[in-house]
Amino acid sequence: MRTPVTIIGAGLGGLTLARVLHVHGFPVTVHEAEPSPTSRMQGGMLDIHDYNGQLALEAAGLMDEFPALVLEGRQAMRILDQDGKLLFEKTDDGTGGRPEVQRGELRQLLLDALPEGTVRWGHKVSGTRTLADGRHEVTFDDGSTVVADLLVGADGAWSRVRPLLTDVVPEYVGTAFVETYLFDADTRHAATAKAVGGGSMVANGPSPERSINAHRESGETLHAYVAFTESLEWFAAIDFTDAAAATAAIAREFEGWAPEVTALITDADTPLVLRPHYTLPFGHRWERVPGVTLVGDAAHLTAPNGEGANLAMLDGAELGQALAAHPGDVEAALAAYEQAMFVRSETPIDEEALMESLFGDEIPPALAELFKTS
Numbered sequence: 001m002r003t004p005v006t007i008i009g010a011g012l013g014g015l016t017l018a019r020v021l022h023v024h025g026f027p028v029t030v031h032e033a034e035p036s037p038t039s040r041m042q043g044g045m046l047d048i049h050d051y052n053g054q055l056a057l058e059a060a061g062l063m064d065e066f067p068a069l070v071l072e073g074r075q076a077m078r079i080l081d082q083d084g085k086l087l088f089e090k091t092d093d094g095t096g097g098r099p100e101v102q103r104g105e106l107r108q109l110l111l112d113a114l115p116e117g118t119v120r121w122g123h124k125v126s127g128t129r130t131l132a133d134g135r136h137e138v139t140f141d142d143g144s145t146v147v148a149d150l151l152v153g154a155d156g157a158w159s160r161v162r163p164l165l166t167d168v169v170p171e172y173v174g175t176a177f178v179e180t181y182l183f184d185a186d187t188r189h190a191a192t193a194k195a196v197g198g199g200s201m202v203a204n205g206p207s208p209e210r211s212i213n214a215h216r217e218s219g220e221t222l223h224a225y226v227a228f229t230e231s232l233e234w235f236a237a238i239d240f241t242d243a244a245a246a247t248a249a250i251a252r253e254f255e256g257w258a259p260e261v262t263a264l265i266t267d268a269d270t271p272l273v274l275r276p277h278y279t280l281p282f283g284h285r286w287e288r289v290p291g292v293t294l295v296g297d298a299a300h301l302t303a304p305n306g307e308g309a310n311l312a313m314l315d316g317a318e319l320g321q322a323l324a325a326h327p328g329d330v331e332a333a334l335a336a337y338e339q340a341m342f343v344r345s346e347t348p349i350d351e352e353a354l355m356e357s358l359f360g361d362e363i364p365p366a367l368a369e370l371f372k373t374s
């Protein structure tokens with residue numbers, strides 16, 4: 001008898017879990033707040049690593065389909081200074097272990113691999129509680145409820161399932177991205193397209209508190225993250241609902257930088273979007289609570305470090321595999337999953353291995369310093 005699994009959140013973590021459970025014959029339902037798979041832009045490119053994200057896809061039986069999503073040439077990298085001078089360049093020879101895909105296409109691959117109706121769209125969870133019999137009740141914002149034999153919170157940073165397990169809440173880390181897009185860049189923004197090149201570009205200025213990062217997505221789309229170290233109060237002084245005023249305020253911070261680089265701000269085709277970075281306490285754990293657990297950002301949110309989506313997928317895959325490996329003993333499965341997940345979440349990123357995988361041994365040490373994640 002396979003326990004029915006109720007998952008909250010159809011992000012990459014929840015969907016990977018749903019797919020692995022489906023492969024192993026578990027009945028599974030995913031409740032997602034968004035009204036449909038296409039109701040929101042799914043964000044930019046993700047590099048899916050051979051040591052975590054790809055292992056999850058293997059467990060999901062989707063590695064044959066994955067290569068079709070990979071965008072060729074996107075592992076190339078350029079580093080510029082604020083004058084647009086090229087400091088470092090690495091081409092993509094197709095052998096890197098971090099192939100780049102569009103997040104939305106990866107999500108769709110997982111959705112297509114689930115039986116019709118698995119995801120209940122437009123089901124936003126407003127609360128959860130433990131019932132007298134130990135099971136968990138989930139309440140949606142339309143007032144309806146479901147009772148879960150096994151409940152998994154895959155509902156991201158502001159999880160509504162997490163309070164069943166722990167009181168920790170995300171805290172602002174002091175950095176943020178301002179996100180912009182340029183469309184049809186090769187024709188409409190040729191100098192900027194050239195500066196970004198075929199993969200990613202980082203432009204660093206004199207202060208480590210400002211940089212401009214961009215990536216060539218599918219087609220001729222450039223996606224930029226303008227990176228700041230500033231307080232939330234500093235950002236509150238900028239009215240992001242006034243697109244022109246926000247653009248002017250952000251552009252002012254990069255006065256004197258090469259225009260082909262600052263065009264990622266001044267010529268943006270979309271209103272600027274502020275994305276502050278939050279984290280849960282590093283290494284936090286919770287005591288085992290019967291019938292409920294968390295995967296991905298809900299469990300171990302960190303500021304973006306290139307691993308979050310990959311780890312969410314690996315969590316989902318490992319939880320699905322643990323449930324399949326402990327037939328009839330959900331608690332043993334959850335304990336085994338959480339033990340490995342906690343250890344993984346407490347393991348600091350291996351900076352040297354990261355540098356090696358990004359740049360090989362080509363990058364000058366002074367530049368490598370700029371890419372340290374802590």
Ligand SMILES: Cc1cc2nc3c(=O)[nH]c(=O)nc-3n(C[C@H](O)[C@H](O)[C@H](O)COP(=O)(O)OP(=O)(O)OC[C@H]3O[C@@H](n4cnc5c(N)ncnc54)[C@H](O)[C@@H]3O)c2cc1C
Nearest residue numbers: 009011012013033125155156296297306307308309310312
């Ligand atoms: C700017 C930025 C850039 C990043 N770049 C990278 C990168 O390059 N590589 C990488 O690996 N990671 C990256 N990350 C991290 C990555 O996005 C996350 O770690 C990853 O998305 C976590 O996946 P998840 O499935 O746990 O949660 P999410 O992707 O957040 O999915 C959660 C899902 O739950 C749904 N949900 C939320 N609340 C409710 C509710 N109350 N009821 C029902 N449904 C709900 C949401 O709509 C969503 O669909 C980046 C993050 C940011 C902010």
